[in-house]
Amino acid sequence: MSTIAAFYGGKSILITGATGFMGKVLMEKLFRTSPDLKVIYILVRPKAGQTLQQRVFQILNSKLFEKVKEVYPNVHEKIRAIYADLNQNDFAISKEDMQELLSCTNIIFHCAATVRFDDTLRHAVQLNVTATRQLLLMASQMTKLEAFIHISTAYSNCNLKHIDEVIYPCPVEPKKIIDSLEWLDDAIIDEITPKLIRDWPNIYTYTKALGEMVVQQESRNLNIAIIRPSIVGATWQEPFPGWVDNINGPNGLIIATGKGFLRAIKATPMAVADLIPVDTVINLMLAVGWYTAVHRPKSTLVYHSTSGNLNPCNWHKMGVQVMATFEKIPFERPFRRPNANFTTNNFTSQYWNAVSHRAPAIIYDCYLRLTGRKPRMTKLMNRLLRTVSMLEYFINRSWEWSTYNTEMLMSELSPEDQRVFNFDVRQLNWLEYIENYVLGVKKYLLKEDMAGIPEAKQHLKRLRNIHYLFNTALFLIAWRLLIARSQMARNVWFFIISFCYKFLSYFRASSTLKV
Numbered sequence: 001m002s003t004i005a006a007f008y009g010g011k012s013i014l015i016t017g018a019t020g021f022m023g024k025v026l027m028e029k030l031f032r033t034s035p036d037l038k039v040i041y042i043l044v045r046p047k048a049g050q051t052l053q054q055r056v057f058q059i060l061n062s063k064l065f066e067k068v069k070e071v072y073p074n075v076h077e078k079i080r081a082i083y084a085d086l087n088q089n090d091f092a093i094s095k096e097d098m099q100e101l102l103s104c105t106n107i108i109f110h111c112a113a114t115v116r117f118d119d120t121l122r123h124a125v126q127l128n129v130t131a132t133r134q135l136l137l138m139a140s141q142m143t144k145l146e147a148f149i150h151i152s153t154a155y156s157n158c159n160l161k162h163i164d165e166v167i168y169p170c171p172v173e174p175k176k177i178i179d180s181l182e183w184l185d186d187a188i189i190d191e192i193t194p195k196l197i198r199d200w201p202n203i204y205t206y207t208k209a210l211g212e213m214v215v216q217q218e219s220r221n222l223n224i225a226i227i228r229p230s231i232v233g234a235t236w237q238e239p240f241p242g243w244v245d246n247i248n249g250p251n252g253l254i255i256a257t258g259k260g261f262l263r264a265i266k267a268t269p270m271a272v273a274d275l276i277p278v279d280t281v282i283n284l285m286l287a288v289g290w291y292t293a294v295h296r297p298k299s300t301l302v303y304h305s306t307s308g309n310l311n312p313c314n315w316h317k318m319g320v321q322v323m324a325t326f327e328k329i330p331f332e333r334p335f336r337r338p339n340a341n342f343t344t345n346n347f348t349s350q351y352w353n354a355v356s357h358r359a360p361a362i363i364y365d366c367y368l369r370l371t372g373r374k375p376r377m378t379k380l381m382n383r384l385l386r387t388v389s390m391l392e393y394f395i396n397r398s399w400e401w402s403t404y405n406t407e408m409l410m411s412e413l414s415p416e417d418q419r420v421f422n423f424d425v426r427q428l429n430w431l432e433y434i435e436n437y438v439l440g441v442k443k444y445l446l447k448e449d450m451a452g453i454p455e456a457k458q459h460l461k462r463l464r465n466i467h468y469l470f471n472t473a474l475f476l477i478a479w480r481l482l483i484a485r486s487q488m489a490r491n492v493w494f495f496i497i498s499f500c501y502k503f504l505s506y507f508r509a510s511s512t513l514k515v
């Protein structure tokens, strides 16, 4: 019997961000391995016209929960969705709900955050810093709380090259920033943001660093741990390989590449691609929850959930395998044939953007206009290139994350727990993982049917022919223009023609002789 699975039996677990990518995988694993847990409280807000209950049902009716529901059809009875908005005072939780949370919660997993790189400082601080402080305050009043697990990111200190499992101080006190945002107006905040975030690449990573400092400062006598995952990708093994459900991180780029919109990128091929499967992160989170509650370490431990120093992969290897998968399992109706050009040079990158991205978009929009339709490709391309430019920081650098605490925890687990809650990334086969990842994007994000693969391959052949035809036409036009303008080009042209003529004459003469 798994000690960790048994630990969660009978427990009341509070999850923030349960409707997000990681939150869903966390709930699924908890129900599958510890079906006798008492209740999972989730803090949810209504969204896109859906009530809390509708949101919960949509999650439980997704493919991710199929395995759990086969065994426990009434799993919804163990989820208690609590109305909450983390942007509001006291999270706008009702008095009764708050009372229940304060008196019953045993474990907290704090996953909620804004993960947008371009959020406003005000909103990102509210969610990633102030809400964390508020949750810690709530936690300190919880009479049965055993552990508080805070999810940060491995990039919270990406202004450093070597990152240890410690909390680094930020140049400005979080409290000072929270206080000043209360009275500064938005225009001034926009002006001072670059000065505040200094060498952090975006507001997201900066506010996650502030969030960690708040955890350290407000920890009181709570049992707290921080988990720092790197780039969280599709599931590796559980509940099945390749599950993804949003367009964040690599997912959007895989779609854009497979659909032929993105054909070149500014990336350092040998830089470490520090991807980590979401199920690996969740297994670590559950193991940390158990360890923190049972062993009660004296200080707040930080755990890195990264792959780079244990089983490194680089962007070149990843790009090659992504392309190899597109050959085998193409996406339906791509705009152009998929291609992956990596360049580290600014000039070459600008060139590819003009020739390979913007020009085809403009040509396609002209075609749409001529056929009486609304042009849309240039707008889409601009948006895609903006997204790519925001991700470039992460694909042109390598970081070293130490993993002493994560490895220590691995050695503390029984063989059964190491199997059930496997977070040993050394066992990951990258080629297999990436293939399943791309397949997962096709099936679960794009909702494409595997039966459409022969048609998709036909479409790729047509695109290849169009590509050859287009290039030949372009070459002939360019050559014709050159001949009209340059004596030298004309001389070369006549030389080639006369050479071909002589060669043909010789060939004809020798074949006549043989007869």
Ligand SMILES: CCCCCCCCCCCCCCCCCCCC(=O)SCCNC(=O)CCNC(=O)[C@H](O)C(C)(C)COP(=O)(O)OP(=O)(O)OC[C@H]1O[C@@H](n2cnc3c(N)ncnc32)[C@H](O)[C@@H]1OP(=O)(O)O
Binding pocket: 115, 116, 117, 118, 153, 154, 155, 230, 231, 232, 245, 246, 247, 248, 249, 250, 253, 254, 257, 262, 263, 264, 265, 318, 319, 322, 339, 340, 341, 383, 386, 387, 390, 391, 394, 395
């Ligand atoms: C050519 C060679 C390629 C080779 C391929 C090999 C693959 C290489 C992969 C490399 C990947 C590198 C990734 C590095 C990432 C580093 C991550 C650091 C770790 C973290 O902790 S971050 C957590 C992850 N966070 C993110 O990834 C957030 C990044 N995204 C953003 O900040 C914003 O989305 C962005 C980029 C600013 C774009 O904003 P915007 O243009 O405003 O677009 P929208 O966000 O509004 O969305 C457009 C469109 O999509 C819909 N959408 C948005 N989010 C989702 C979602 N989660 N699920 C489904 N759909 C979503 C949205 O509704 C919009 O649709 P419309 O219909 O309204 O247009």
Ligand SMILES: NC(=O)C1=CN([C@@H]2O[C@H](COP(=O)(O)OP(=O)(O)OC[C@H]3O[C@@H](n4cnc5c(N)ncnc54)[C@H](OP(=O)(O)O)[C@@H]3O)[C@@H](O)[C@H]2O)C=CC1
Binding pocket: 016, 017, 018, 019, 020, 021, 022, 023, 043, 044, 045, 047, 084, 085, 086, 087, 110, 111, 112, 113, 114, 115, 127, 151, 152, 153, 154, 208, 228, 229, 230, 231, 232, 233, 246, 248, 249
């Ligand atoms: N994905 C990644 O690559 C990485 C993620 N992380 C960290 O992991 C954690 C989870 O990330 P991930 O699952 O990918 O993120 P998602 O964006 O998928 O999920 C964010 C969650 O936060 C909730 N949330 C946001 N704002 C509010 C609010 N005002 N009130 C209540 N809930 C709110 C969202 O709810 P709603 O559905 O209502 O919007 C959603 O459930 C985050 O802390 C992130 O920083 C760290 C490293 C990498």
